[in-house]
Each structure stands twice: as C-alpha cells, then as structure tokens.
Amino acid sequence: MPSYKAPVRDLQFVIHELLSLTGQTELTGFDEVTPDLVDAILAEGAKLTEEVLHPLNLPGDEEGCHWDNGNVITPKGFKDAYKLYKDGGWQGMTSNPDHGGQGMPQTLGLAISEMMIAANWGFAMYPGLTKGATEALEVHASDDIKNKYLPNMVSGEWSGTMNLTEPQCGTDLGLIRTKAVPQSDGSYKLTGTKIFISAGEHDLTDNIIHLVLARLPDAPEGIKGISLFVVPKMLxxxxxxxGGRNGVQCARIEEKMGIHSNATCVLNYDDAQGWLIGEANKGMRAMFTMMNEARLGVALQGLAIAEVAYQNAAAYAKDRIQGRALTGPQDTAKPADPIIVHPDVRRMLMTIRAFNEGTRALALWTGLQADITRRHPDAAARQTALDMLSLMTPVAKSYLTDKGFEATNLALQCLGGHGYIREWGMEQFVRDARIAMIYEGTNGVQAMDLIGRKLPADGGRSVRAYFALVQDFITAEKDTAEMTEFTAPLGKSLQQLQQATMWLMQHGMKNPDNAGAGAHDYLNLMALVTLGWLWARMAKTAQAQLAAGTSETEFYTNKLQTARFYFARVLPETATHLARVESGADPVMALAADAF
Amino acid sequence: MPSYKAPVRDLQFVIHELLSLTGQTELTGFDEVTPDLVDAILAEGAKLTEEVLHPLNLPGDEEGCHWDNGNVITPKGFKDAYKLYKDGGWQGMTSNPDHGGQGMPQTLGLAISEMMIAANWGFAMYPGLTKGATEALEVHASDDIKNKYLPNMVSGEWSGTMNLTEPQCGTDLGLIRTKAVPQSDGSYKLTGTKIFISAGEHDLTDNIIHLVLARLPDAPEGIKGISLFVVPKMLxxxxxxxGGRNGVQCARIEEKMGIHSNATCVLNYDDAQGWLIGEANKGMRAMFTMMNEARLGVALQGLAIAEVAYQNAAAYAKDRIQGRALTGPQDTAKPADPIIVHPDVRRMLMTIRAFNEGTRALALWTGLQADITRRHPDAAARQTALDMLSLMTPVAKSYLTDKGFEATNLALQCLGGHGYIREWGMEQFVRDARIAMIYEGTNGVQAMDLIGRKLPADGGRSVRAYFALVQDFITAEKDTAEMTEFTAPLGKSLQQLQQATMWLMQHGMKNPDNAGAGAHDYLNLMALVTLGWLWARMAKTAQAQLAAGTSETEFYTNKLQTARFYFARVLPETATHLARVESGADPVMALAADAF
Structure with a gap:
C-alpha cells in the first residue's frame, strides 16, 4: 500500500517565504489571515488527507463506483470520509462569507486541494466540482438562485457538476444540441444527453446541482446560442x-482508464426543470468562469499526483537493495546498496522533485494572482493580476498535467517491475494522472488558448507585462554574484521565448497554421521560463536564509541544489522548443489528410 | 473497438528498398529468400494478425487470465488462435532447420513480430518467450537436451519461459537464492520462488519448458555463482x-497495469527436476543470449504498440468533426471540420508517424545485423555486425520503449475524452506499452549497459565503427545538393554525440557517477543520431524513386515529408541531451539520500 505525507514544510516555504501571503494585508480580509492560522489549516488539512482520504485511495480504485438502476454507489468508506470533510467545514473554506463561506485566500485553498488530490484524486473531484459550480453561481446567478442553492453547496450539504460534453460535441461547444424550452413560470424544460459528467451521480449528498449548457429554441447557431442553466437533481x-425528483437520470457510468472512484456519468435530461443563469445565449461566458477555476484545479492535479508518486518512489529507492554504487559499495553490511545510490535513479527522483517544488510555487503564485484579482483595492493591480492569471492558466494546465504525468511515470519506473503491479499503487497514480491532460480542455486546446486568445489580448498587454516581470528580476539581481548561475540561463531562455513570440507574431499572421503548429512548444517554452524565474526566486530566498544562519541548513541547501538541478537539466529544453516553433507549419501540415 | 492493418507496404519499403534484404545472397541460406517469398510471408502474417489475433485483443484485456488452483486459463479464443498460429508454422519461421525450423531471416521474423505485438501484445508474448528459450537452448544446451526439447518448441507444441527474478532480486541477479542440488542421475533438484514469470503457466500448450537461473550448493557468491537449468513443467x-508433473507450481498470477491476457506468474519450485544448461556457474552467459534476443523483441513492442495506436488515432482524427481549420472551413457541408485539420492534432500524428517509420527501419536494420552475425561467410563482417548489434540493442530497447509509450499516449490524446474510455481501446495500448520500459532490464539498466559495457568494449571498437558508418554516409552525400537538408543537421548531431562521448570518457574516469548521470541522455542522443542517419537514407531512397518517375508518387513524397518532419521537429532534441550529459553528476547526486 502506498503512503502519503502532506508536504507542509514546502507549502509553508512557498506561502510564507516566497509569496509572503500573510503579509499582503492590503488585500481585503487578509488582515485576519495570520501565519498561525495558515499553519493550523495546513496541519489540519494534512491530518484529514493523510489519515482519512489516502487510505481509501487504492481500495477506491479497486472497487470503483457501482451503477444500480440510475443510482450510483461510491466505494466503501467514501460516505464517511465525505461527512468528515463536510463537518470539518472544508468545502466553504475559500467561499464567500455571504453564503456561509470562510473567505480564506484562494492560495490557501489550492494548498489544501493539492493535499486532497494527492491523497485521493477520485474523492477530491466530488467537492472540487462543487467548488467550480459554486463560483459560477456566485458570479453569474441571480440573488434568488444564489440564496436557494449556494448555502447548501458552500456547506457541502449538496454537490455540483458541470455539464458541457455531448456525444457529438466535446471541444467545439457550438455543436451542443441539448434543448431548453421556456415555461410559463419562467423556468425551462431541458432535454438532451450529456456525457463524461464527473460526479454526475453519487450517494455522498442528498442533492446534486447540475450546471448545464443548452440551447434555447430561438438561439443562434453555434457558440453564440448557448445558455447556462441550473438543474437540480432534486427540486x-x-x-x-x-421536493420531487427532477427529470435527470444517470443512464450509465463509463469504464475508464483511471479515477475509478469518481463516477463519470452519462446523464439523460428528459424535460428536466431548470433555471437560466445569467443572460440567454451568453452561457459560454458563465461557463468560462467555472472553467478557468477548474483549469487551475486540474493543473494542480498534475503536481499533486507527482508529489504522492515521488514520495513512494523515494521510499522504495531508499529501501530496495540492488547492485552497488558506481563509486564503490555504500552499505557493506548488506549484500547490495539501496538503489538510490544509482545516478539514473537519482536523475528520475530529482526530475520529479524539481518539477514538484517548482510547479508548487507556480500553482500557489497563480492562486495569489486570483486573490489579488478579487481583493486588491487598486484597480490597476487587480487588472495586472488578472492578466497574469489569464496568461498562466493555460500554461499551468497543460504543462503541469503533461509533465505531472511524465513525473508519475518516472516514479513508477523507480520501482521496476513492482511499479507495474497493482498492489504497489504506482500504476494507479499513472492511470489517474492521464485524464488531466484531457479534461477541462485538452492540452492542445490550452496551447491554442494561449497563442490565439491570451497572447494577442489587449494588444499583447499580458505577455509584455510577463516579460517585464521576469526581466525586472534578472535586472535587479545583475550585481548579485551568487545569483548569476541562475539569472544567466534564465536571461537566455527569456530571450528564446521572446524570439519565439516574435516569430509567431510575424508568421502566424501570414499563415495561422504556423501559430497552431508551434503552439504546444511555445506553451512549454513559456512554462520553462516561468519555472526558471520561480526557481531563481526560490534560490535567492534559500541563499538569504543560509546567509542569515538559518537552523534549517539542510532544507535550504536542498532547495538550492534542486534549483541547480532545474537549471542544469530541465531549462535547456527551451532550445528544442524554440527550434520547433521556428520550423513552422510546413513539416507538420505537409501530408494530405488521407495519407494518415 | 480498435482495428489494425499490418503496415505491409512500409515493411516492404524497409526490407526491399532500404536494406535490400533479399539481395544479400552471400548470407548462408538467403538464396532461397526471394522477394516473392518475403511478400507472401508478410501477406500471410497480415492476415493472421488482422483477422485472428487483433479481434481478441480488447476482449482478452477485459477478461484477463484466470488462476484456478495452480492452473491458468487464458482468455476466450486464445487457444483456438494459438492452434492457428502453431499449425501455420509461424513458431519455427526463423529457427534452425535441424530442429524443424524454416531458417528464415531474423529480419523477416522481426517484421512478423511487429505485426503480432501490434495486433495482440498479450498473446504475442506466449510464443515470443518460447522463441527466446529456443535460442538459448540452441546455443548453449547439449545435443541430448536439444533433441529432447527443441523440436516440440520449434513447432509450438510446447512453450518456453525465462525465470530470473525473485522477490529480493530483480536487476541484481547476484542476489538469486533458488537452489539447485545435484542428483546421482546427473539431474538437479531446484527449490525456490520466481516472480514476474511471463507466460509462466497457461493452457495453450501441453508442456512449458522453464529456463531457470539457480545456485549450486558450492557456488561462489554473487553473479559468478549462477547456473542455468532447463525445468519442464511436465517431465x-x-x-x-x-511423463509426470514436475515440482513447479503457479502460486498466483499478478494483478497488473496491463498485458492482462498474458499470465504473469509466481512460480514455486519445490524439488523440481532440472538439467544444467552449459557450464556450472556460467549461467549468466547463457541467459544473456536469451536476453539480447528478448531485448530486441521488447524494443519492437515500443514500435508495434505505437503503430496500432497511430492507426486508430488517425482514423478517429479523420472522422471526428470538431471546430474549424485555422485557415478557414474545409468541409462546409458539415457543421465542423474533421480534427485532422488542426495543426496540434497533426503535430501529434506526425510525431508518432516519424517515430514508427524511423524505428521500423532501425529495428529491421538490427535484424539484418543479427542475420549477418549468424550467416555471413566472412568473420570480419560477422564481427562488425555483432558489434553494431551489441551497441544498438540497449539503445533500441530503451529508446523505442520510452518513445513508443509517449507515442501511444499522443495517440490516446488525439481521441480526447474518448481516449480515456475503455471501449475505444486506446487506454489499453497505453497500459500495455508501459511494461516495455521495465522488463528485460529497465531502461536505466540499458543506459548503463551502453555506457558501461558497450562503449568501452574492445577499446571502443563498436562506437568508432558506428561513427564511421554515419560519417561515411554524410561524406558520400556531400556533393548531393538535395540531401543537404538532411546531412547538414545529421552532421551537427553526430558532432554532438561525439562531443558527449568525449565528455563521458574524460569525466567518467574521474568519477563514474558522471557517466551514470549522463547515461540516459547519452543513449537518447545516440538513438536520435541513428534515426537521423536512417531517415536520411530513407529520404535518399525516396528521392531516387521520385526522380525515376515511380508510380507511387504519394508514398515516396510522404516518406520524404516525414523525413523532413523528423529533422525539423525531433532531431533538435540532441542539444538538450548534450547539455544534460555535460552537466555531470553534481546536480543529480548533490542531495543526501535521506533528503528524499
């Protein structure tokens, strides 16, 4: 059985030392967020996830969900665990106090989410989807609807879902066919089939609040004719x-590669009663509120699964003896050395570690941008934070889930044959991790979002601000000799990113396929630069602590060494990404479609 | 349900046009191998694999193997399919005619193996293991033992296995504990537990011939005290x-991530009667005969699974409509374009295609080296081929399985959410593909084999010959203007590989961890150069055909374009690998073991 220990110390490092979260007292409500409170919440989160959620992870995967005549039964133990989660007040931690939330920072919410996903991904999705639906209602629904649904969603009494996909329609939501017919009482009757609905039906809550994209009878064709509705399972x-049961039924749960403990449902809507959220035909806007939130949550999944996989790979590598160190036997009392002596095992572990610590900083930094966006008194500061958040959302979603999957596979690899066997739990991590590259917009869609929407938006304001952010750091450190080992390669990779940006601007105009063919590599290049910037900042923080004579020498030295690993082994990938971007569309698009 | 079509035309391109297999009449027995015969065998192989084996693949994964009191029942349909395979004479296709084999080229055997694995990996492993055991007996066993076992193994009447791993012992075979006690009749009694034994027990054949590593009572400690035994299930x-049942029982089959239709067994040996193969305490040598053969077979698995995954991803991408081409609608009669219009989908498909066609050339080229090694009349030619084969075996095993897994994941990605659902079959390909990076020596072990054994062997003779092979091609083409687009980047990457080789030689002496930390990247660098060389050769072949006015314009044009994709999009990775090699051990080894 695998084990999990919440990375509390590293979360504290990022929250307190890198981001100075609790020092941002200009943010509304942050004066109540003290370091002690943050630490107490992290400690409680660790307890819940380590002791309650993680032990249910492997059995939950083995058992899966059961469909019984439209009802779905979650794996053994999930109901009790959910009750503990709900009674602990976790669901409303970051929600609006107006509806019973505790108004804690999003940054802290992400830290707890990381723990929940790492401990039990399938379980964490149930409350995670409620959170996304809560946000969408909070921003777009009328007061009547808010008052009717939000208090019970914020408390965790009811859960939520998002219903987008249909059999003929995934990425291209303009193809949606589900119909919503207005009724005399102001409500609508919805009819259609939705598929891939995570947590679409289950036994954890008495009610499930579905947010559903559908089309009014007189709606324009395509994406401009989509409206958003709230459709409760129970009226x-x-x-x-x-009240009574609404006209929505779970026709089937999907058999899939992983996340078996979360029910992926086919939902049939048959004259189900629903209410319009926001304006008619403006459903996509509301759905994107939910989606952007959800995309950061998915990004976090890539990190979370890599963290738990890393912990178990490291434990195995320290325990399993096999072969001798290349530099000579390390433990002569035993017939072989632990495999952690082997450089190739170290290479894998360090790769995951650098990914985990770097992307944790990135995820929480985006959380801070979300907090600034919502709470900063200054409109310009809010706008800048929103710009950064919008720019980084597709980058984080795609990079963290792609590389999180790779990291999880490296972790499995450390166990050799045992990694492939179910009882060790590593293969579950890989199977679970695979979905994150797909849902909430495939990673190809993220790349197109980045280059097609986020880069050109407002005349390139976001990306210019981003370049300035990284460049300003490099400039500020230019006279700090001990930072040169980080700022020099960072500067070089930033130049490569700027060169790639110029190339896309020049050649994407001429032929948009040039932009499309380079999108994925451009996104990865930007992710690498961003992580380089964060690693350089973390190295600086660690250096300062070491210079000041910290008692935690080992922690900060390890942080510094892991930074060095990032710059030596990971950042050099930027050259390949630039070369690929600059090779343009021709090599990619040359063949006729029927040649495939 | 996924489908499979054997890539006969591409196999013919490599076999006939790139390698001129049937033109190598100086090889013993090759005068009988006519182009017509090769084509007929490929056509028959396609029929068997497309029509018989592939339809059993997804159901075989769903059903898995059943353990019943020591017996193992394979999935429905496997027995009938095996009978067809056996009656078709496929098992002995490349085996020695002395024991009933047909003496066909190994190269052709690999082509058929690719089809079998692609169609049904789990099934293909049963005869694949027999083949490995057959080779080991052929080379190392006494005539008595050969006569007793080989005819029935070559005919497929009986199957074979290899028994290395024990609970405490995987990579480090020196830790083996299974005991072999000599008996007065010249046989031995074996006692111990072997795990992860693929095809260790099943119902396809009446007997299973286990080749088992064990330790004699007076054996030296470690790897120098290992002997190889043949232990039949039925005496x-x-x-x-x-005769009667021997003392070997299947205690359990493992639950694992994939290859569910192949029984991975725990075998308990309890005074099982066995016979020594080759010399006492020299078992590793015999086992490596089997292992090298098996490693090329595993390399092929990486290609095979990527091929079937590619075919299904391409079919989906041409069929599924979603969104519009960036350059404007392509099919205005439909509400959206097929997703193959999107550059990011093309990027994924082209990446897999370039991998498949390039590694097919590599795999069959290694097959040709194996044929030359066995059949060339000239000892020097045999030695050179063996050098190339030895050098390329770890490279092919590691690179083809790592990147084959990645390619299979890209294919899954093309299907979006449907890729994650079982019924589409893509997720099975990914789960199956994952094992190949582990078994027959993890890919980390392959990298150490390359830099620790293969590079320094005979004063670096192999690698020097390899450099000359690639350089000679570049030199020969230096005045061919239309080849410059390929030879220029190939030359650059060859220089990078030579630079990495120099670095390893200089710094690996000083600290072997420098070599160990760079081994994986060095291996990948060599693989990329090798594929670059083969792609350049294929481009040249295609150019010649096009210049000669071939009727297959499309085939050769596509080949040329795919070559261009390789040079534009894949080969540039060499820069990153070189940078990683040259960063040495420090970033990788800096942390204390207990910091993980």
Missing part, C-alpha cells in the same frame, strides 16, 4: 426543503 | 512422451 421547495 | 520420457 428544491421555496422553504429550502427537497 | 519428458526418453521416447519423447510426456
């Missing part, structure tokens, strides 16, 4: 009590 | 009839 009476 | 009488 809710005016006094808040549960 | 064989002197007249060749089956």
């Amino acid at each position: 809710v009476n005016d006094d808040g009590s549960l | 064989v009488n002197d007249d060749g009839s089956l």
Whole structure:
C-alpha cells in the first residue's frame, strides 16, 4: 500500500517565504489571515488527507463506483470520509462569507486541494466540482438562485457538476444540441444527453446541482446560442426543503482508464426543470468562469499526483537493495546498496522533485494572482493580476498535467517491475494522472488558448507585462554574484521565448497554421521560463536564509541544489522548443489528410 | 473497438528498398529468400494478425487470465488462435532447420513480430518467450537436451519461459537464492520462488519448458555463482512422451497495469527436476543470449504498440468533426471540420508517424545485423555486425520503449475524452506499452549497459565503427545538393554525440557517477543520431524513386515529408541531451539520500 505525507514544510516555504501571503494585508480580509492560522489549516488539512482520504485511495480504485438502476454507489468508506470533510467545514473554506463561506485566500485553498488530490484524486473531484459550480453561481446567478442553492453547496450539504460534453460535441461547444424550452413560470424544460459528467451521480449528498449548457429554441447557431442553466437533481421547495425528483437520470457510468472512484456519468435530461443563469445565449461566458477555476484545479492535479508518486518512489529507492554504487559499495553490511545510490535513479527522483517544488510555487503564485484579482483595492493591480492569471492558466494546465504525468511515470519506473503491479499503487497514480491532460480542455486546446486568445489580448498587454516581470528580476539581481548561475540561463531562455513570440507574431499572421503548429512548444517554452524565474526566486530566498544562519541548513541547501538541478537539466529544453516553433507549419501540415 | 492493418507496404519499403534484404545472397541460406517469398510471408502474417489475433485483443484485456488452483486459463479464443498460429508454422519461421525450423531471416521474423505485438501484445508474448528459450537452448544446451526439447518448441507444441527474478532480486541477479542440488542421475533438484514469470503457466500448450537461473550448493557468491537449468513443467520420457508433473507450481498470477491476457506468474519450485544448461556457474552467459534476443523483441513492442495506436488515432482524427481549420472551413457541408485539420492534432500524428517509420527501419536494420552475425561467410563482417548489434540493442530497447509509450499516449490524446474510455481501446495500448520500459532490464539498466559495457568494449571498437558508418554516409552525400537538408543537421548531431562521448570518457574516469548521470541522455542522443542517419537514407531512397518517375508518387513524397518532419521537429532534441550529459553528476547526486 502506498503512503502519503502532506508536504507542509514546502507549502509553508512557498506561502510564507516566497509569496509572503500573510503579509499582503492590503488585500481585503487578509488582515485576519495570520501565519498561525495558515499553519493550523495546513496541519489540519494534512491530518484529514493523510489519515482519512489516502487510505481509501487504492481500495477506491479497486472497487470503483457501482451503477444500480440510475443510482450510483461510491466505494466503501467514501460516505464517511465525505461527512468528515463536510463537518470539518472544508468545502466553504475559500467561499464567500455571504453564503456561509470562510473567505480564506484562494492560495490557501489550492494548498489544501493539492493535499486532497494527492491523497485521493477520485474523492477530491466530488467537492472540487462543487467548488467550480459554486463560483459560477456566485458570479453569474441571480440573488434568488444564489440564496436557494449556494448555502447548501458552500456547506457541502449538496454537490455540483458541470455539464458541457455531448456525444457529438466535446471541444467545439457550438455543436451542443441539448434543448431548453421556456415555461410559463419562467423556468425551462431541458432535454438532451450529456456525457463524461464527473460526479454526475453519487450517494455522498442528498442533492446534486447540475450546471448545464443548452440551447434555447430561438438561439443562434453555434457558440453564440448557448445558455447556462441550473438543474437540480432534486427540486428544491421555496422553504429550502427537497421536493420531487427532477427529470435527470444517470443512464450509465463509463469504464475508464483511471479515477475509478469518481463516477463519470452519462446523464439523460428528459424535460428536466431548470433555471437560466445569467443572460440567454451568453452561457459560454458563465461557463468560462467555472472553467478557468477548474483549469487551475486540474493543473494542480498534475503536481499533486507527482508529489504522492515521488514520495513512494523515494521510499522504495531508499529501501530496495540492488547492485552497488558506481563509486564503490555504500552499505557493506548488506549484500547490495539501496538503489538510490544509482545516478539514473537519482536523475528520475530529482526530475520529479524539481518539477514538484517548482510547479508548487507556480500553482500557489497563480492562486495569489486570483486573490489579488478579487481583493486588491487598486484597480490597476487587480487588472495586472488578472492578466497574469489569464496568461498562466493555460500554461499551468497543460504543462503541469503533461509533465505531472511524465513525473508519475518516472516514479513508477523507480520501482521496476513492482511499479507495474497493482498492489504497489504506482500504476494507479499513472492511470489517474492521464485524464488531466484531457479534461477541462485538452492540452492542445490550452496551447491554442494561449497563442490565439491570451497572447494577442489587449494588444499583447499580458505577455509584455510577463516579460517585464521576469526581466525586472534578472535586472535587479545583475550585481548579485551568487545569483548569476541562475539569472544567466534564465536571461537566455527569456530571450528564446521572446524570439519565439516574435516569430509567431510575424508568421502566424501570414499563415495561422504556423501559430497552431508551434503552439504546444511555445506553451512549454513559456512554462520553462516561468519555472526558471520561480526557481531563481526560490534560490535567492534559500541563499538569504543560509546567509542569515538559518537552523534549517539542510532544507535550504536542498532547495538550492534542486534549483541547480532545474537549471542544469530541465531549462535547456527551451532550445528544442524554440527550434520547433521556428520550423513552422510546413513539416507538420505537409501530408494530405488521407495519407494518415 | 480498435482495428489494425499490418503496415505491409512500409515493411516492404524497409526490407526491399532500404536494406535490400533479399539481395544479400552471400548470407548462408538467403538464396532461397526471394522477394516473392518475403511478400507472401508478410501477406500471410497480415492476415493472421488482422483477422485472428487483433479481434481478441480488447476482449482478452477485459477478461484477463484466470488462476484456478495452480492452473491458468487464458482468455476466450486464445487457444483456438494459438492452434492457428502453431499449425501455420509461424513458431519455427526463423529457427534452425535441424530442429524443424524454416531458417528464415531474423529480419523477416522481426517484421512478423511487429505485426503480432501490434495486433495482440498479450498473446504475442506466449510464443515470443518460447522463441527466446529456443535460442538459448540452441546455443548453449547439449545435443541430448536439444533433441529432447527443441523440436516440440520449434513447432509450438510446447512453450518456453525465462525465470530470473525473485522477490529480493530483480536487476541484481547476484542476489538469486533458488537452489539447485545435484542428483546421482546427473539431474538437479531446484527449490525456490520466481516472480514476474511471463507466460509462466497457461493452457495453450501441453508442456512449458522453464529456463531457470539457480545456485549450486558450492557456488561462489554473487553473479559468478549462477547456473542455468532447463525445468519442464511436465517431465519428458526418453521416447519423447510426456511423463509426470514436475515440482513447479503457479502460486498466483499478478494483478497488473496491463498485458492482462498474458499470465504473469509466481512460480514455486519445490524439488523440481532440472538439467544444467552449459557450464556450472556460467549461467549468466547463457541467459544473456536469451536476453539480447528478448531485448530486441521488447524494443519492437515500443514500435508495434505505437503503430496500432497511430492507426486508430488517425482514423478517429479523420472522422471526428470538431471546430474549424485555422485557415478557414474545409468541409462546409458539415457543421465542423474533421480534427485532422488542426495543426496540434497533426503535430501529434506526425510525431508518432516519424517515430514508427524511423524505428521500423532501425529495428529491421538490427535484424539484418543479427542475420549477418549468424550467416555471413566472412568473420570480419560477422564481427562488425555483432558489434553494431551489441551497441544498438540497449539503445533500441530503451529508446523505442520510452518513445513508443509517449507515442501511444499522443495517440490516446488525439481521441480526447474518448481516449480515456475503455471501449475505444486506446487506454489499453497505453497500459500495455508501459511494461516495455521495465522488463528485460529497465531502461536505466540499458543506459548503463551502453555506457558501461558497450562503449568501452574492445577499446571502443563498436562506437568508432558506428561513427564511421554515419560519417561515411554524410561524406558520400556531400556533393548531393538535395540531401543537404538532411546531412547538414545529421552532421551537427553526430558532432554532438561525439562531443558527449568525449565528455563521458574524460569525466567518467574521474568519477563514474558522471557517466551514470549522463547515461540516459547519452543513449537518447545516440538513438536520435541513428534515426537521423536512417531517415536520411530513407529520404535518399525516396528521392531516387521520385526522380525515376515511380508510380507511387504519394508514398515516396510522404516518406520524404516525414523525413523532413523528423529533422525539423525531433532531431533538435540532441542539444538538450548534450547539455544534460555535460552537466555531470553534481546536480543529480548533490542531495543526501535521506533528503528524499
């Protein structure tokens, strides 16, 4: 059985030392967020995830969900665990106090989410989807609807889902066919089939609040004719009590590669009663509120699964003896050395470690941008943070899930044959990790979002601000000799990114396929530069602590060494990405479609 | 349900046009191998694999193997399919005619193996293991033992296995504990537990011939005290009839990530009767005969699974409509274009295609080296071929399985959410593909084999010959203007490989961890150069055909374009690998073991 220990110290490092979260007292409500409170929440989160959620992870995968005549039963133990989660008040931690939330920072919410996903991905998806639906209602719904649904969603009494995909329609939501027919009472009757609905039906809550994209009878064709509706599984009476069953049924749960403990449902809507959220035909806007939130959550999944996989790979590598160190036997009392002595095992572990610590900084930094976006008193500061958040959302979603999957596979590899056997749990991590590259917009869609929407938006304001952010750091450190080993390669990779940006601007105009063919590599180049910037900042923080005579010498020295690994072994990939971007569309698009 | 079509035309291109296999009449027995015969065998192989084996692949994964009190039942349909395979004479295709084989080229055997694995990996492993065991007996066993076992193994009447791993012992075979006690009749009694034994027990054949590593009572410690034994499941009488059951039992089959239709067994040996193969305490040598053969077979698995995954991803991408081409709608009669219009989908498909066609050339080229090694009349030619084969075996095993897994994941990605659902079959390909990076020596072990054994062997003779091979091609083409686009980048990457080789020689002496830390990247660098050389050769072949006015314009144009994709998009990775090699051991080894 695998084990999990929440990386509390490293989360503290990022939250307190790198981001100075609790020092940002200009943010509304942050004066109540003290370091002690943050630490207490992290400690409680660690307890819940290590002791309650993680032990259910492997059995939950083995058992999976059961479909029984439209009802779905979650794996053994999930109901009790959910009750603990709900009673602990975790669901509303970052939600609006107006509806019972605790108004804690999003940054802290992401830290707890990392723990939950790492401990039990399939379980974490149930409350995670509720959170996304909560946000969408919070921003777009009328007060009546908010008051009707939000308190019970914020408390975790009810859960939420998002319903986009249909059999003929995934990425291209303009193809949606589900119909919503207006009724005389102001509600709508929805009819259609939605597929791939995560947590679409289950036994954890008494009600499930579905947010559903559908088309009004007179809607324009395509994406401009999509509206968003709230459709509760159980109708809710005016006094808040549960009424009858609504016309939505779970026809089937999908058999899939992983995340077996989360029910992926086919939902049939048959004259189901729903209510419009926001304006008619403007559903995509509301859905994107949910989606952007969800995309950061998915990015976090890439990190979380790599963290738990790393921990188990490291434990195995320290325990399993096989062969001798190349530099001579290390443990002569035993017939072989632990495999962690082997450089190739170290290479794999260090690759995952550098990924985990770097992307943790990135994820929490995006969380801070989300907090600034919502709480900063200054409009310009809010706008800058929103720009950075919008730019980084596709980068984080794609890079963290692609490389998180790779990291999880490296972790499996450390166990050799045992990694392939179910009981060790590593192969579950790989199977679970695979979905994150696909859902909430495939990683190809993320790359197109980056180059097609985020780069050109507002005349390139975001990307210019981003370049300035990285360049300003390099400039500020230019006289710091001990930072040169980090800022020199960072500067070089930033130049490569700028060169790639110029290339896309020049050649993407002429032929948009030039942009499309380079999108994935451009995104990865930007991710590498961003992580380089964060690693350089972390190295600086560590150097300062070491210079000041910290008692945690080992922690900061390891941080510095891991930074060095990143610059020596990971950042050099930028050259390949630049070469690929600059090779343009021709090699990619040369063949006729029927040649494939 | 996925489908499979054997890539006969591309196999013919490599066999006939690139390698001129049937033109190598100086090789013993090759005068009988006519182009017509090769084509007929390829056509028959395609029929068997497309029509018989592939339809059993997905159901075989779903059903898996059943353990019942020591017996193992293979999935429905496997017995009938095996009978067809056996009756078709496929098992002995490349085996020695002395024992009933047909003496066909190894190169052709690899082509058929590719089809079998692509169509049904789990099934293909049963006869694949027999083949490995057959080779080991052929080379190392006494005539008595050969006569007793080989005819029935070559005919497919009986199957074979290799028994290395024990619970405490995987890579480090010096830790083997299974005991072999000599008996007065010249046989031995074996006792111990072997794990991860593929095809260790099943119902396809009446007997299973286990080749087992064990330790004699007076054996030296470690790797120098390992001997190889043949241990049949059913004892064989002197007249060749089956006798009683031997003392080997299948205690359990493992639950694992993939290859569910192949039984991975725990075998308990309890005074099982066995016979020594080759010399006492020299078992590793015999096992390596089997292992090298098996490693090329595993390399092929990486290609085969990527090929079937590619075919299904391409079919989906041409069929599924979603969104519009960036350059404007392509099919205005439909509400959206097929997703193959999107450059990022093309990027994924072209990446897999370039991998498949390039590594097919590599795999069959190694097959030709194996044929030359066995059949060339000139000892020097045999030695050179053996040098190339030895050098390329770890490179092919590691690179083809690492990148084959990546390619299979790219293929899954083309299907979006459907790729994650079982019924589409893509996720099975990914789960199956994952094992190849581990078994027959993890890919980390392959990298150490390359830099620790193969590079320094005979004063670096192999690698020097390899450099000359690539350089001679570049030199020969230096005045061919239309080849410059290929030879220029190939020359650059060859220089990078030579630079990395120099670096390893200089710094590996000083600290062997420098070599170990760079081994994986060095191996990948060599693989990329090798594929570059083969792609350049294929481009030249295609150019010649086009210049000669071939009727297959499309085939050769596509080949040329895919070559261009390789040079534009894949080969540039060499720069990163070189940078990693030259960064040495420090970033990798800096942390204390207990920091992980």
